[in-house]
Amino acid sequence: MAKFEIVMPKLGESIIEATITRWLKKEGEQINEDDAIVEIATDKVDSEIPSPVEGILTKLLFKEGDVVPVGEIIAHIETDAAAASSPAPVAVEAETPAVTAEAPAAARATVVAVEQPESDRFYSPLIKNIAKKENISLKELETVPGTGKEGRLTKTDLLDYLSKGRKPVAAPASAPAVQVSAAAAPPVNTAAGDQIIEMDRMRKIIADHMVHSVHTSPHVTSFVEVDMTRIVKWRDKVKDTLLKRENEKLTFTHLFIDAIARTIKEFPMVNASVDGNKIILRKNVNVGMAVALPSGNLIVPVIRNADQKSLLGIVKDVNDIAERARNNKLQPDDISAGTITLTNLGSFGTVFGTPIINQPQLAIVAVGSITKRPVVIETPEGDTIGIRHMMYLSLSYDHRVIDGALGGKFIYRMKELLEKFDTNQGI
Numbered sequence: 001m002a003k004f005e006i007v008m009p010k011l012g013e014s015i016i017e018a019t020i021t022r023w024l025k026k027e028g029e030q031i032n033e034d035d036a037i038v039e040i041a042t043d044k045v046d047s048e049i050p051s052p053v054e055g056i057l058t059k060l061l062f063k064e065g066d067v068v069p070v071g072e073i074i075a076h077i078e079t080d081a082a083a084a085s086s087p088a089p090v091a092v093e094a095e096t097p098a099v100t101a102e103a104p105a106a107a108r109a110t111v112v113a114v115e116q117p118e119s120d121r122f123y124s125p126l127i128k129n130i131a132k133k134e135n136i137s138l139k140e141l142e143t144v145p146g147t148g149k150e151g152r153l154t155k156t157d158l159l160d161y162l163s164k165g166r167k168p169v170a171a172p173a174s175a176p177a178v179q180v181s182a183a184a185a186p187p188v189n190t191a192a193g194d195q196i197i198e199m200d201r202m203r204k205i206i207a208d209h210m211v212h213s214v215h216t217s218p219h220v221t222s223f224v225e226v227d228m229t230r231i232v233k234w235r236d237k238v239k240d241t242l243l244k245r246e247n248e249k250l251t252f253t254h255l256f257i258d259a260i261a262r263t264i265k266e267f268p269m270v271n272a273s274v275d276g277n278k279i280i281l282r283k284n285v286n287v288g289m290a291v292a293l294p295s296g297n298l299i300v301p302v303i304r305n306a307d308q309k310s311l312l313g314i315v316k317d318v319n320d321i322a323e324r325a326r327n328n329k330l331q332p333d334d335i336s337a338g339t340i341t342l343t344n345l346g347s348f349g350t351v352f353g354t355p356i357i358n359q360p361q362l363a364i365v366a367v368g369s370i371t372k373r374p375v376v377i378e379t380p381e382g383d384t385i386g387i388r389h390m391m392y393l394s395l396s397y398d399h400r401v402i403d404g405a406l407g408g409k410f411i412y413r414m415k416e417l418l419e420k421f422d423t424n425q426g427i
Contacts, residue, residue: 004053006037006075008068015332017069018042021201025057031077038074041201047332055079067154123153130158133216133276159208162215202297213359217398221354222407224393224415228370231255232389234423242427246312250427253344254315255418256367257287260342261306263414270402270410271339273360279401288338288358289318291325292347300358301325302338312427346370352392362401365414368392393418 008018018040025037036048037057059076062068123131123141131141144161146153164185190196199207231252239250264271264285273280285307288300301321306314324330341358345351346369355364370391377386395411402410 002079003058004055004077004079005073006049006051006077008040008070008072008074009049010070015042015070015336017067019067019201020062020064020074021046022064023060024048027057027060029057031055031057040068042332046328049074051077053077053079067152127153127155127158130155130212134162156204156208159212163211200295200297202295206297209359210356213356216359217357217362218400219354219357219396220399220402220404220407221394221396222404222411223352224411226391226393226415227375227419228252228389228391230423231418231421232370234421237423238427242315246316248312248315248319250315251318252346252367252370253289253342254311254318255421256342256344256365257289257303257306257314257318258311259414259417260287260340260365261285261309262417263410264340265307266413267406267410269406270363270397272362272401273339274362274398274400275360282339284337284339286337286339288335288341288361289322290341290343291322293326293328299325299330299335300338300341301330301334302336304337311425315427340365342367346391352394354394355396357396357398363395363397363407363410365411366394366396368394 019042020038021041022039023037024039025031025035031037031051031054033052033054034050037051038049040047040049055077057075058078061074061076068074127141130136141153144153144157146157235250235252235255242248242250268281269279271282271285273282284305286302286304287306288302290298290300292298301324303309303314303317303321309317321330321334324334338358338361340361341355341364343353343355343364343366345353345355345366349369351371352368353366355366357364368391370389372387373390374385375388375390377384377388393411393415395407395414397407
């Protein structure tokens with residue numbers, strides 16, 4: 001008999017831990033190759049870990065609800081074939097992750113050597129990164145209560161600590177002392193007849209993500225009004241043909257993503273992230289799109305390299321990934337590496353809005369509902385009033401990098417591309 005170690009796989013860019021939500025197999029149970037062993041959840045997606053070998057599940061090392069770092073051994077399987085035994089995980093630098101050779105793609109794991117602070121308490125890279133950005137010393141970090149396994153500090157614990165008020169932090173000796181504190185949440189009272197609804201796991205994650213984004217980025221929003229008449233008429237002309245030929249529905253979302261990708265080519269600084277005092281200019285243009293789930297929550301799958309795709313290619317990718325999102329069939333890579341996000345508020349009848357940036361991106365585009373309105377139309381012969389299909393378009397952006405001039409130019413150029421859309425083109 002040989003022992004095979006099942007490890008927590010790497011589940012996408014920047015994900016360093018996952019929660020075990022449900023064990024699908026019990027200790028002592030026979031496991032076939034590719035059988036799903038456990039359900040796990042991250043702040044981005046839910047997934048299953050399949051077994052890369054056949055054997056008997058002899059040991060479960062974590063309980064349901066435990067938060068487990070990427071690369072940690074979570075279970076043992078006894079196999080008949082000696083060749084099936086897995087090598088011991090090897091700690092390597094983050095840039096050159098080690099992969100368990102026998103594991104299939106869905107169950108490959110990365111073990112990253114992480115420099116630990118001088119403390120007996122474990123802190124994940126995510127916790128240390130937040131602490132660094134918030135100027136939280138190790139001494140202060142030690143005082144924050146943790147709700148994870150064995151008192152481990154989780155992201156939720158730290159964000160909750162920051163939102164409710166933290167201890168004053170002294171500036172370096174060379175600078176005057178500055179006290180930093182966050183406003184405590186006001187007490188909430190209940191009255192007779194009030195209904196208390198517990199947030200589900202995804203809603204808690206969304207809430208934490210939104211609070212963290214507002215705390216991280218100084219948000220500014222710029223608006224423009226777009227005449228969508230040309231695009232509305234063109235879509236009405238070609239949508240039935242496309243559906244018959246390709247079995248694909250054509251929506252305005254496809255055209256918005258195409259316009260975002262083309263605008264980024266002219267204003268690449270919008271397609272970036274901030275790391276401390278450094279700006280990371282992204283090479284790939286990966287447009288995330290907010291998709292409403294049947295539960296009422298939102299998820300943001302990503303259309304990768306949108307600037308390199310034809311309009312038909314964007315249509316196929318968007319329709320495929322949106323359908324898989326609604327049926328809970330997304331893979332971790334489907335929701336990672338986004339560089340800018342689109343949210344279509346108009347699908348809910350909203351005229352315009354100021355969405356929150358999807359960290360660590362710098363900008364999010366929002367489109368409102370398209371409505372018919374009387375507007376002034378300028379022509380060489382003079383001004384007239386006509387009925388046009390109008391829409392509000394907004395860009396919320398991180399003012400640390402994108403100032404009003406760049407944000408305004410970006411959103412105005414996107415407006416121009418939509419209004420000057422070539423109605424003679426096919427698809």
